[in-house]
Amino acid sequence: MNNIAGHRVMRRAMPRMAAAGVLAAILTISAPAQQPAPQLPEPAKTDPNVLGLMQGFPPPADKTVRLGDGTAWKFPMTRWSFSHMRELVPTAAVARGAGAASPLPRAERELDAIRFQTMSGEAMTFAEALAKTYTDAVVVLHKGRIVYEKYFGAGGTERPHAAMSVTKSFVGTLAAMLAADGKLEPSALVTKYLPELERSAYGDATVRQVMDMLIGVKYSENYADPNAEIWAYLRAGGMMPTGADYNGPRTFYDFLVALKKEGDQGVAFGYKTVNAEVLAWIVKRASGKSLADLLSERVWSKLGAEHDAYFAVDSVGTESGGGGLNTTPHDLARFGETMRNNGKLDGKQIIAESVVADIRNGGDKGHFAKAGYRTLPGWSYRNMWWVSHNEHGAYMARGIHGQNIYIDPEAELVIVRFGSHPIAANPFTDPIVLPAYATVAKSLME
Amino acid sequence: MNNIAGHRVMRRAMPRMAAAGVLAAILTISAPAQQPAPQLPEPAKTDPNVLGLMQGFPPPADKTVRLGDGTAWKFPMTRWSFSHMRELVPTAAVARGAGAASPLPRAERELDAIRFQTMSGEAMTFAEALAKTYTDAVVVLHKGRIVYEKYFGAGGTERPHAAMSVTKSFVGTLAAMLAADGKLEPSALVTKYLPELERSAYGDATVRQVMDMLIGVKYSENYADPNAEIWAYLRAGGMMPTGADYNGPRTFYDFLVALKKEGDQGVAFGYKTVNAEVLAWIVKRASGKSLADLLSERVWSKLGAEHDAYFAVDSVGTESGGGGLNTTPHDLARFGETMRNNGKLDGKQIIAESVVADIRNGGDKGHFAKAGYRTLPGWSYRNMWWVSHNEHGAYMARGIHGQNIYIDPEAELVIVRFGSHPIAANPFTDPIVLPAYATVAKSLME
Numbered sequence: 001m002n003n004i005a006g007h008r009v010m011r012r013a014m015p016r017m018a019a020a021g022v023l024a025a026i027l028t029i030s031a032p033a034q035q036p037a038p039q040l041p042e043p044a045k046t047d048p049n050v051l052g053l054m055q056g057f058p059p060p061a062d063k064t065v066r067l068g069d070g071t072a073w074k075f076p077m078t079r080w081s082f083s084h085m086r087e088l089v090p091t092a093a094v095a096r097g098a099g100a101a102s103p104l105p106r107a108e109r110e111l112d113a114i115r116f117q118t119m120s121g122e123a124m125t126f127a128e129a130l131a132k133t134y135t136d137a138v139v140v141l142h143k144g145r146i147v148y149e150k151y152f153g154a155g156g157t158e159r160p161h162a163a164m165s166v167t168k169s170f171v172g173t174l175a176a177m178l179a180a181d182g183k184l185e186p187s188a189l190v191t192k193y194l195p196e197l198e199r200s201a202y203g204d205a206t207v208r209q210v211m212d213m214l215i216g217v218k219y220s221e222n223y224a225d226p227n228a229e230i231w232a233y234l235r236a237g238g239m240m241p242t243g244a245d246y247n248g249p250r251t252f253y254d255f256l257v258a259l260k261k262e263g264d265q266g267v268a269f270g271y272k273t274v275n276a277e278v279l280a281w282i283v284k285r286a287s288g289k290s291l292a293d294l295l296s297e298r299v300w301s302k303l304g305a306e307h308d309a310y311f312a313v314d315s316v317g318t319e320s321g322g323g324g325l326n327t328t329p330h331d332l333a334r335f336g337e338t339m340r341n342n343g344k345l346d347g348k349q350i351i352a353e354s355v356v357a358d359i360r361n362g363g364d365k366g367h368f369a370k371a372g373y374r375t376l377p378g379w380s381y382r383n384m385w386w387v388s389h390n391e392h393g394a395y396m397a398r399g400i401h402g403q404n405i406y407i408d409p410e411a412e413l414v415i416v417r418f419g420s421h422p423i424a425a426n427p428f429t430d431p432i433v434l435p436a437y438a439t440v441a442k443s444l445m446e
Numbered sequence: 447m448n449n450i451a452g453h454r455v456m457r458r459a460m461p462r463m464a465a466a467g468v469l470a471a472i473l474t475i476s477a478p479a480q481q482p483a484p485q486l487p488e489p490a491k492t493d494p495n496v497l498g499l500m501q502g503f504p505p506p507a508d509k510t511v512r513l514g515d516g517t518a519w520k521f522p523m524t525r526w527s528f529s530h531m532r533e534l535v536p537t538a539a540v541a542r543g544a545g546a547a548s549p550l551p552r553a554e555r556e557l558d559a560i561r562f563q564t565m566s567g568e569a570m571t572f573a574e575a576l577a578k579t580y581t582d583a584v585v586v587l588h589k590g591r592i593v594y595e596k597y598f599g600a601g602g603t604e605r606p607h608a609a610m611s612v613t614k615s616f617v618g619t620l621a622a623m624l625a626a627d628g629k630l631e632p633s634a635l636v637t638k639y640l641p642e643l644e645r646s647a648y649g650d651a652t653v654r655q656v657m658d659m660l661i662g663v664k665y666s667e668n669y670a671d672p673n674a675e676i677w678a679y680l681r682a683g684g685m686m687p688t689g690a691d692y693n694g695p696r697t698f699y700d701f702l703v704a705l706k707k708e709g710d711q712g713v714a715f716g717y718k719t720v721n722a723e724v725l726a727w728i729v730k731r732a733s734g735k736s737l738a739d740l741l742s743e744r745v746w747s748k749l750g751a752e753h754d755a756y757f758a759v760d761s762v763g764t765e766s767g768g769g770g771l772n773t774t775p776h777d778l779a780r781f782g783e784t785m786r787n788n789g790k791l792d793g794k795q796i797i798a799e800s801v802v803a804d805i806r807n808g809g810d811k812g813h814f815a816k817a818g819y820r821t822l823p824g825w826s827y828r829n830m831w832w833v834s835h836n837e838h839g840a841y842m843a844r845g846i847h848g849q850n851i852y853i854d855p856e857a858e859l860v861i862v863r864f865g866s867h868p869i870a871a872n873p874f875t876d877p878i879v880l881p882a883y884a885t886v887a888k889s890l891m892e
Contacts, residue, residue, distance in 0.1 A: 091536075
């Protein structure tokens with residue numbers, strides 16, 4: 001059960017038995033890994049409105065979602081909390097600016113009935129795929145028009161949702177933008193910007209290695225392991241409750257400086273959220289701006305976003321660059337469309353074309369292959385984006401519990417999806433949504 | 447030193463000696479009341495940018511503002527924190543809706559040099575008055591046009607600021623709107639809506655008595671007394687840090703049900719924040735909506751606000767109706783202008799004319815006089831608004847540390863001001879700003 005990371009598939013096939021263990025571990029946080037096969041709850045029955053979560057003044061005790069008692073991170077309460085993060089933790093606004101929202105024209109298409117085969121050979125419709133993956137919101141843009149959108153559970157057009165690790169792709173894009181401007185030197189050592197990390201895992205790493213997650217650092221993203229560093233990281237960032245006797249780090253900074261080396265730099269892709277936090281720190285030092293202000297200034301205020309986005313912040317106001325961003329589905333679609341248009345939206349070049357091209361070209365496939373993702377064969381990772389290298393040149397931003405920006409340049413397609421899958425591991429959604437997205441792409445090209 | 451409440455003046459004159467005690471008590475929270483005369487720090491030197499608060503990644507330890515260690519509530523850190531509340535506590539958005547912002551036309555006037563006399567007879571200019579009261583933002587509208595605006599410290603047009611008890615006037619207005627719609631019965635007992643309060647101080651009170659703060663409840667708003675209930679209230683709401691061994695209430699609800707009776711209902715005005723929390727609870731029960739959603743639906747989404755407003759919330763997502771609202775200066779000015787226009791903005795009737803008229807008419811002056819506010823002679827309180835009954839019929843929303851909406855119907859004037867005065871008691875700002883506002887009004891009428 002090693003390496004069930006945020007966006008990782010296990011190195012062997014994913015039988016139901018293994019899924020069981022992960023589910024149980026996630027639900028109880030402390031259960032042993034191997035357990036009997038799980039029956040995932042029927043998604044419609046976990047709709048927070050159906051369950052009556054957080055309804056009434058006050059809500060009944062057993063329907064109340066709190067950060068302090070850990071309920072906010074327990075399924076099915078996550079089906080509410082992922083759409084209400086700012087009500088649980090402090091946040092920093094990513095200002096939209098004062099201008100009007102950019103148009104999102106519509107040209108609706110019936111996509112529900114599109115049929116495809118999952119990676120395990122099961123026949124399924126697109127509508128079934130969305131339901132089975134605990135989708136909260138999905139928006140499909142074709143040639144810049146909304147052809148399809150659906151909301152479930154707590155999701156809605158105006159409702160910001162936790163983007164989870166989709167956040168990392170924003171940090172990677174900002175870093176690449178600063179590099180294109182000559183304000184950040186990817187070939188430099190991390191310590192050029194963060195001398196504090198000299199004695200940490202990052203002491204001999206370059207910025208580029210951080211951007212592409214080629215770092216040898218002792219840090220486990222295995223959500224099924226209660227001793228994995230991901231939990232300590234979340235506690236340091238204020239995103240998980242800490243007991244009364246907690247005396248660990250209370251900021252991302254304090255957590256990062258203590259990370260130890262494990263393995264070599266620059267030889268293998270290793271998906272670790274702390275790399276995104278380190279990159280966010282580098283980006284702040286290089287730009288002199290907070291992540292929220294930089295994202296607002298360089299991207300969000302130029303997109304014609306309808307709403308401020310926001311980051312979860314730690315006890316000293318530091319945005320989580322690893323997973324703290326929350327946006328509405330429409331605004332995330334605007335960003336995806338900007339990427340699809342090689343950095344342009346509404347005639348404005350927001351992100352340099354060379355930055356998008358660098359992402360689309362992808363990273364080193366050999367380095368990536370060493371991580372052993374069964375559902376992502378031939379993929380690579382560049383500037384914190386996941387690149388498929390398929391015949392359409394599709395690439396993705398990917399977050400735990402099923403958050404996606406899927407960009408298919410050949411099909412002129414952008415799919416934005418937010419979800420709240422019970423299991424914190426994309427192997428449970430990838431075998432369904434990746435073939436679904438590819439089939440939607442082909443269908444729209446016909 | 448009794449009764450130094452959020453918006454109260456001491457029953458005797460306010461000599462410098464008394465101010466000293468309050469200042470010291472506020473700054474240390476536990477110091478005894480009487481101390482040598484204070485020298486209030488020079489406001490410009492407490493500008494958070496000048497002090498370098500929260501600058502750098504991370505900020506230096508002695509320039510860091512946190513909730514957990516109490517620094518967020520200590521002056522001069524408050525000059526930063528009052529403009530960054532969402533970075534410190536969980537919040538709920540008051541959605542602005544998807545429409546364009548309503549126009550705020552400009553017709554600038556020079557007001558800095560306007561001269562007036564403070565209540566203690568000191569000659570001062572308007573510019574000096576703003577500086578001396580630690581103003582962060584001020585916007586003056588005359589006949590619906592911005593004639594003057596200034597920002598200091600952390601303030602800015604796009605920067606939401608803690609409105610503190612200005613929040614209460616929103617709750618009172620919403621209650622009056624529901625009453626006008628027949629959805630809330632002011633003459634009913636509180637227990638009609640909140641049977642949970644049967645055995646509390648509110649068991650024999652009417653909704654109207656809550657709306658006008660005519661409640662006999664044991665609750666001290668004396669910020670200078672470390673044992674005052676205001677501190678327990680703030681801890682229950684998650685706005686103040688709690689120690690590791692804290693086992694008091696963690697929600698507003700749990701705090702409110704435990705309030706005990708002291709004195710009689712309906713005979714004297716007693717400014718107590720908990721009355722606004724009880725009214726917010728009533729409003730939620732009567733409308734079936736959260737305070738944030740109701741304010742958005744009924745007011746904020748109709749104002750053409752530029753930005754979502756937000757409420758600080760407790761550990762179960764309950765908005766603070768006593769002091770949790772944060773808005774940008776421009777959006778608060780839009781609300782003030784709506785009130786001035788008898789509920790109308792841009793040709794739309796947002797708040798019923800009868801609701802505004804009821805507020806403008808004010809409450810019982812005899813009840814109000816019993817509270818002994820030296821700086822507010824002849825005033826009254828209605829629907830959580832402060833009514834001057836002066837020759838212009840001016841009325842106000844008032845918050846601690848100097849938050850104001852000042853509406854002068856006769857002069858067609860609205861003044862919105864945010865401040866971060868070191869002392870949590872308006873007797874230190876009223877003797878300056880009240881004559882200043884009146885003089886500005888007269889000047890604009892010339």
